[in-house]
Structures are given as structure tokens and as C-alpha cells.
Amino acid sequence: MTPPPTPSPSAVRRPGNRKILLKAGPAVALRVPVRMVWIGAALVAAVLVACTATLTVGRLGIALPDLPAALTGHAVGVDGFVLDRLRGPRLTVAVAAGAAFGLSGALFQSVTRNPLGSPDVIGLGPGAGAGAALVALLFPGAPVALGALGGAVAAMVLVYVSTGTGFRNPSRLVIAGIGVSAMATAFIQYIVYAIARDQATVLSSYLNGSLTARSWGDAATIGVVLLVCAPCAALLSRPLGLSEMGQTTAAALGARPERAFTGAVLLTIVLSAGAVSAAGPISFIALTAPQIVKRLTRGSGPHLALSALSGALLLVLADLAAQNAPIFDKLPVGIWTMALGGAYLGYLLLREWRRGAL
Secondary structure (H helix, E strand, O other): OOOOOOOOHHHOOOHHHOEEEEEOOOOOEEEEEHHHHHHHHHHHHHHHHHHHHHHHOOOOOOOHHHHHHHHOOOOOHHHHHHHHHHHHHHHHHHHHHHHHHHHHHHHHHHHHOOOOOOHHHHOHHHHHHHHHHHHHHHOOOOOHHHHHHHHHHHHHHHHHHHHOOOOOOHHHHHHHHHHHHHHHHHHHHHHHHHOOHHHHHHHHHHHOOOOOOOOHHHHHHHHHHHHHHHHHHHHHHHHHHHHOOOHHHHHHOOOOHHHHHHHHHHHHHHHHHHHHHHHOOOOOHHHHHHHHHHHHHOOOOOOHHHHHHHHHHHHHHHHHHHHHOOOOOOOOHHHHHHHHHHHHHHHHHHHHHHOOOO
16 A cells, blocks of 8 residues: 655644734734744843833832832822933833844844844944044034934945945945944044043943933934834835845745845934934944844744844843943943843854854
8 A cells, every 4th residue: 555645844734833813903914923922922021021120120219119100100209200310211212222223133134144244334333433423523512412323324325335336235235334334433533532531431431332311302213213114124024034035036926135125224224323323332232132033933034023122122131230230330331232242242153163163
């Protein structure tokens, strides 16, 4: 008797491949793997716990039983001042900027197909720092965030012109970005040596990435950027996922890889520029957040929403450490994210060495 045919691997139903249907109204429906839903729920819970700790831990923390009243607008006295002036804006900026960095990193790594890629590679962070340094030199006392935004835009214009193909070629984009980064870094070092010591201290804190003295205006800026860019990024999720299989395959399936790449790079620039203008050029969040999500999901695709949640969690945790660590008091949050990124890169190096890839 002829044995029954062996089912193909794609036909085997594994628990990790099960999907559920998520609906957002009658016209929008999306099938999402169950594993991703659980990971998303865990990340949301972790962000909420970290936010609660940020508001309640420390010398000026709001007592946990009083937190619901404070959040619903019934805070009085010290609690109201802490929520409205000190920790509320700072926490909101941390969540929104972290989400923007994580989302921009996921977009950029999907475009370049490079797990070590981040917007800093194309000169955006150093360009923002150079703009902030120029404002500190020419207009002492002026908001350096405006200079950072102008510097980021100028850096991207230089990269766009230098490639000769705009943002369509990822390889040329990275090479041009490295050159712009080097020039911007040299300019920053010159400015730091040229300006007065007090200005240099303030500028140094901003260039390392800082959430100190954030305002609701900063929160509104990065919030608007997220509200505009997140839906556009969601529209690019499928084309970018198909492009990871190769441009020819993606084109055969109806995607337009070059248009998707250009759109993703533009969104990366806007998201990163908005986050940098609100919080400074904070390093490694855009690099680390998407890679953590990749290892949690064990699947392909850009995972944009999960990367945004991961970025928000990382930045809130880093800021929590910056505010409450007893040893390194008042360090800018960017130094904590650098330590986080260095530890992560060390982990990757050790992992590849054990696998024999190095």
C-alpha cells in the first residue's frame, strides 16, 4: 500500500504560527501571530510599570495611593507641581521620544538590511549636535533644540545631494552619512573648545542626550511627530516586509521597493529629528530596540509597533536609572543608553563568537 504523502513544512501547523484576526472597524482587519500579540501585551505592561515607577520612586515621588487622583487632575500641592512641572513632561517626552527612536531604527534596519544600522549612521544625530552647537556659539541662551532641528535637516540635505541618487540607494546613503557624521563631529568639537565654560557644560549635557527640564511643549512636538508618522509607517510595513525577500520578489508581489525605501528613509529622518529636538541625540535606542524585538518574535519583518514599544521602554528605564541611581547622580540619560548599547553589542559579539561566526 502506498504510504500517505508527507506534508510540506509550510503545511505543518505549529503553535507559534497560529494567528488571530484583529479588526479596527469594518474596513480594516489584520492577521497577527499570537506570539506577537503576547509580546506586545507584555511590552505595554512593562512600559506602564516603568512609567508608574518613574512617577512614584525617589525623594519627590508621588505616593502610589495618590497617583490615580494626580493623573485625573485632582493633584494638589507638591504632587501637582511634581506631575505638571517636573516628572510629567519628562516622562511623556521619554515615552514618545523612545517610541520615535525605536520606530525609526526599525525602518532604517529594514531598508538597509543591516542589524547594526541606525539613523546615526546617516549623520542625523551628529548633524543635530552640530546645529545645537552653532546656536550655542552664535546665540547664547537661545533654545538649542531649534538648532538641533536645523542641523538635522541640513545634514540630511547634504546626504541627499552627496549620494547622487537621493535616498533610493541604501549603500550610498550609509557612505555619505559616515562622511557627514565625521564633519559634524569635528565641528562640534571645535565649538565645545571655542565657547565659554558654562555654555560648554550645558551643550555637553544636551549632546549626550538629556531629559532634564523638559516641558509640555517638547512633549507636544514629539507627540505630533509620532501621530503623523506612525500611520505612514504602518502603510509601509507590508512593502518593507516583502522587500526583505528581495526587490525582484517584492516587485512581483505588487510592492514598489524603491518607493517604499524612499518613504521609509524620509520617515526615519522626520522621526529621529523630532526625537532629537525634544530629547537630544540619544544614542543606541534606535539600534537596540528593533533587535530586541527581532529576538523576541523570532520572525521576519520590520515589527514597527513592537519596536516603538521597546524603544519607549528602554528610554523610560534609562531615565529612571538616571534619576535614581545612587552612584552616578545626575548623569544625562544618553550616557545610560550608551552603556546599554555597549553591553548589547558585547552580548552580540560573545554570541557570534560562541557560534563560531568570528
